[in-house]
Amino acid sequence: MPDSETTVQSSPADTYDVGVDNEREGDGEGVALHKHTIAVSHNGIAARQKEREEALLPRVISRERLQTTGEEIANTISHGLMAAGALVFAPNLLSHAAEHGDTVTVVGTAVFVASMFILYLGSTIYHAVPTRCTALKAWFRLVDHTVIYLLIAGTYTPFILEVLDDPWRWPFLVAEWGLAVGGILFKLCGDSHAHPQASTGFYLVMGWIGILAAKPLLAVMPIPGIIWLVAGGLSYSLGVIFYATDHVVPFGHLLWHFFVMGGT
Template sequence: VKKVNLRGSVCYRFMNNRVPPHKRYQPTEYEHAANCATHALWIIPSLLGSSVLHFHSEDQWERLSAWVYGAGLSSLFIISTLFHTVAWKKSHLRSVEHCFHMCDRMVIYFFIAASYAPWLNLRELGPWACHMRWLVWVMASFGTTYVFFFHERYKIMELICYTVMGVFPALVILSMPEQSGLCELLVGGACYCLGIVFFKSDGIVPFAHAIWHLFVAVGAAVHYYAIWRYLYTQTVVLL
């Protein structure tokens, strides 16, 4: 959908023109609003969901895993909402926007590592699990360091890092003797992978980034359900 301004140039209401790889796409006002809303709506549910896991925790490992996972889940939506709000309303503050954009990218690594924490800590996964418990955080640390030094410089490399970070620990998870929750893990992972298509479609598909946010929210919701259902309340359900 487009309109023509008084000087005859074409401007888009719901989508701006695609930009070269070395530049950042500038969302329209509608896209800015959608980017904020699609993650802001999940802040309260993520905080409440984290509290539910704490309530169901029965030992130290369960409490620790609930805290780490809840922090990663809530931080993802909070930081994303703050960044998109700043980018929308305070874009003239370049240094502030840049800082929030870096934090938005860094928190993704923390979120991925935190999402694996309950499975690596609470499930019997074999000899590699104990190594993956700390290796996943080493990968997250490398990722955040990469963002700090090379933010937005090599966008394809960033995407590869996120993908490797998301897939590599899953090789250990998929080997778990107890298969309950595996279907949900695969469905959630598929949501993230499908969302990547829209993550790179700014200027091609209207509201592409907001659609990406929705895929992330659905994937996170499916994974949360699996953690709640199979790691924290399985005994109650079986009864």
């Protein structure tokens, strides 16, 4: 006759159950296993998301190093002041244009003021976003670099509309804004991260395209206006040096900001 005690062999389910919640089958195994599965799933998704963000961070936000907290605070304040200044002085600029010019003058001035405000606002937000917010900071970095094309084209627009006569005016306006659109599309659709020099080249070409119209500009534009135009171009161009080396020069990006502000 068999013994009164029956030998119970442990099953894989029982063994797993003990590992999950230290209970026997029928004492909450289903609930514990369900919770364990969800936790593993969530942890896996979070881990993969973290890996993607960590891979995105050095490629999108910085070439070799991230800006320090102090640098980002300085960057935010510098361009934040310019964004506020654009709003403060916009009414005066527009009223002056309306008083001393015509509709074309007002339109050109409005384009410049709008592009200036958009650039400095975008830059301020980008630098204010904490580095730990990887995806958001990467998105605003794209905005920050894209609106540079708008500022360059917006800066040239009043000069082109107000100073240049036909047949120079419209070809130059189309060329400048065509380059701006091309640069923006390159940033949005192209592999600009792999070719940062191409973006810088776009900026410089757009900034110095006015040389092609030097003769008609000199013929009709007052000397002080020429001096200011050249000084602005030089300020942007010299600032590129600090932009290109901001990953090795402490507060180099802030210096780039100062040169951009000077050019504006």
